Amino acid sequence: MIILLKLAFFLKNYRKECFIGPIFKLFEAILELLLPTMMVFIINNGVARHDMNYVLRMGGWMLFMSILGFCCSMVCQYFAARASQGFGTTLRDAVFRHVQTLSHSELNALGTASLINRITNDINQLQLAVAMLIRLVIRTPFICIGAIVMSMMLDLRLSVILWGAAPIFALILYFIVKRSSFLYSSYQKKLDRTAAVLRENLSGVRVIRAFAKITKEKKRFSETNDDLMNNALKIGHVSALLNPLTTFIMNAVIIMILWVGSSHINEGTLAKGQIIAFANYVTQILLALIVISNLVVIFTKAFASAARVTQVLDTVSSLPESPADAPHMIKNSSAPLLSLHDVSFKYSRTGDMALSHLNIDILHGETIGVIGSTGSGKSTFINLLPRFYDATEGQVLVDGVDVRDWKLPLLRKKFGIVPQKSLLFTGTIEENLRWAKDNASLSELKKASQIAQASEFIDELPAGYKTLVERGGLNFSGGQKQRLTIARALVGNPEILIMDDSTSALDFATDAAVRTAINKNYTQSTVIIVSQRASSIKHADKILVFDDGLLVGCGTHPELMNGCEVYREICLSQLSSEEAYA
Numbered sequence: 238m239i240i241l242l243k244l245a246f247f248l249k250n251y252r253k254e255c256f257i258g259p260i261f262k263l264f265e266a267i268l269e270l271l272l273p274t275m276m277v278f279i280i281n282n283g284v285a286r287h288d289m290n291y292v293l294r295m296g297g298w299m300l301f302m303s304i305l306g307f308c309c310s311m312v313c314q315y316f317a318a319r320a321s322q323g324f325g326t327t328l329r330d331a332v333f334r335h336v337q338t339l340s341h342s343e344l345n346a347l348g349t350a351s352l353i354n355r356i357t358n359d360i361n362q363l364q365l366a367v368a369m370l371i372r373l374v375i376r377t378p379f380i381c382i383g384a385i386v387m388s389m390m391l392d393l394r395l396s397v398i399l400w401g402a403a404p405i406f407a408l409i410l411y412f413i414v415k416r417s418s419f420l421y422s423s424y425q426k427k428l429d430r431t432a433a434v435l436r437e438n439l440s441g442v443r444v445i446r447a448f449a450k451i452t453k454e455k456k457r458f459s460e461t462n463d464d465l466m467n468n469a470l471k472i473g474h475v476s477a478l479l480n481p482l483t484t485f486i487m488n489a490v491i492i493m494i495l496w497v498g499s500s501h502i503n504e505g506t507l508a509k510g511q512i513i514a515f516a517n518y519v520t521q522i523l524l525a526l527i528v529i530s531n532l533v534v535i536f537t538k539a540f541a542s543a544a545r546v547t548q549v550l551d552t553v554s555s556l557p558e559s560p561a562d563a564p565h566m567i568k569n570s571s572a573p574l575l576s577l578h579d580v581s582f583k584y585s586r587t588g589d590m591a592l593s594h595l596n597i598d599i600l601h602g603e604t605i606g607v608i609g610s611t612g613s614g615k616s617t618f619i620n621l622l623p624r625f626y627d628a629t630e631g632q633v634l635v636d637g638v639d640v641r642d643w644k645l646p647l648l649r650k651k652f653g654i655v656p657q658k659s660l661l662f663t664g665t666i667e668e669n670l671r672w673a674k675d676n677a678s679l680s681e682l683k684k685a686s687q688i689a690q691a692s693e694f695i696d697e698l699p700a701g702y703k704t705l706v707e708r709g710g711l712n713f714s715g716g717q718k719q720r721l722t723i724a725r726a727l728v729g730n731p732e733i734l735i736m737d738d739s740t741s742a743l744d745f746a747t748d749a750a751v752r753t754a755i756n757k758n759y760t761q762s763t764v765i766i767v768s769q770r771a772s773s774i775k776h777a778d779k780i781l782v783f784d785d786g787l788l789v790g791c792g793t794h795p796e797l798m799n800g801c802e803v804y805r806e807i808c809l810s811q812l813s814s815e816e817a818y819a
């Protein structure tokens with residue numbers, strides 16, 4: 238219930254629609270309820286007395302009331318559509334914005350495929366529930382109760398049959414809601430799993446083909462898909478019972494009414510018009526009950542979806558923004574640009590430490606090399622600096638101020654990041670390069686591309702900087718993508734440039750050319766180069782050596798060659814002795 242109240246907040250701009258829509262629907266329901274009673278008059282006063290004028294006059298009124306009812310229904314439909322679409326759009330927007338505030342940890346926990354399902358499927362389900370709420374939730378019980386009252390007014394004795402059927406119907410409804418609400422929540426989870434498998438398969442299609450794993454992956458997808466289908470079938474079996482059972486009960490009621498009613502007619506205690514109107518009211522109740530059954534199904538689904546959507550909205554970012562306005566303005570000018578004070582980090586509460594007790598100082602304008610075996614913690618260390626994650630223990634400081642005291646956008650503006658996995662977005666090359674600086678001129682883009690050794694291949698493209706980048710940068714080679722992502726980071730003229738193994742697809746000469754050009758043109762910037770290649774970081778002012786989450790070395794190349802065994806081993810495994818000791 239609290240979940241629904243929370244989501245009702247997103248209807249706040251549609252109060253008018255939520256109020257006017259049901260009023261028109263209620264008006265339509267009143268008109269509909271009057272029709273069988275008018276039929277009683279036509280049969281008892283018109284048909285029985287062969288008064289054609291009376292029949293036509295009353296028939297005309299009934300036609301007018303039906304048209305009026307139809308118009309009311311259309312008005313309600315219009316308001317319901319406005320409110321439900323508006324609700325869906327506002328909610329989708331809110332969830333999307335909230336997702337942007339979450340840290341990598343929460344995003345990993347929720348999962349991309351599940352988030353996509355929640356923002357699309359689940360919100361669509363809620364949108365449908367809002368439309369039904371406005372159109373039917375007041376009208377249907379009103380019709381039901383109204384028809385019962387009207388039938389009681391027609392004949393109290395016959396209405397006892399209706400009351401007898403009510404508990405049977407309530408029992409059926411209870412059983413179906415209980416069973417299907419459990420099945421719906423597991424259905425949503427299975428849908429997430431299917432989406433995750435599909436996503437992995439589509440994005441990894443090349444790897445799957447290269448390893449000839451198509452058959453295995455087909456089987457994996459079929460299994461997930463079959464599981465989803467079986468769950469959907471179970472839901473179908475349960476909810477399919479609802480309409481036939483409702484129809485069966487109400488038709489049994491009609492037969493009993495006709496049977497008991499005909500004996501009353503024979504006794505002369507009931508008129509023919511009354512029994513026809515009574516049957517009409519029972520049909521109205523039957524239709525209303527079928528609608529209620531379907532509403533129950535829609536709301537059970539919506540309830541499961543509401544829980545999933547509010548779970549996202551209730552997820553609190555583990556990166557709370559600094560409450561103060563601008564504590565970072567109180568910079569410590571004598572402090573190092575970046576400092577780590579006894580920093581440890583683990584990805585999950587239960588897991589092992591990915592980094593342990595790091596103490597590092599990085600000064601303005603320094604070039605830092607970061608090296609270590611795979612999984613040693615290099616990327617994790619890099620991720621702590623722009624606060625993609627918060628340190629589990631210890632303090633990360635930028636300009637002498639704890640990163641938790643920085644306003645996140647201001648902190649991140651200081652960094653130009655070239656991630657390990659090159660990711661480009663659909664649009665032109667020009668648009669991709671302007672990510673860090675919207676108003677960068679073409680000459681700025683060209684300069685950054687030259688430094689990143691990308692201008693040569695861009696100039697050869699027929700459309701140059703206007704060339705369209707396909708989804709994920711599919712129309713570029715790995716090396717070209719890396720050079721474009723380096724140029725993208727350089728355009729912002731960042732104070733701190735982080736290159737996380739971002740030249741791995743470049744040949745040694747291009748890699749060296751990129752580093753030389755950056756050193757020459759970005760003398761004021763602090764450059765942090767993470768690399769598996771000793772040659773890429775050998776000339777750095779300071780080299781950080783990681784091993785199994787520990788900082789095992791920090792110094793220049795000659796210092797480390799003498800004093801750090803891990804570093805010496807890496808260098809000697811990649812370079813000749815002359816190169817390593819040069």
Ligand SMILES: Nc1ncnc2c1ncn2[C@@H]1O[C@H](COP(=O)(O)OP(=O)(O)OP(=O)(O)O)[C@@H](O)[C@H]1O
Pocket residue numbers: 345584585591609610611612613614615616617618657
């Ligand atoms: N998102 C994550 N969730 C849980 N564990 C993670 C996550 N990312 C990395 N790890 C773990 O943390 C450790 C350090 O990983 P990290 O990516 O920092 O290493 P790395 O030195 O950058 O490796 P590589 O050179 O292969 O990129 C590894 O044991 C890894 O399995």
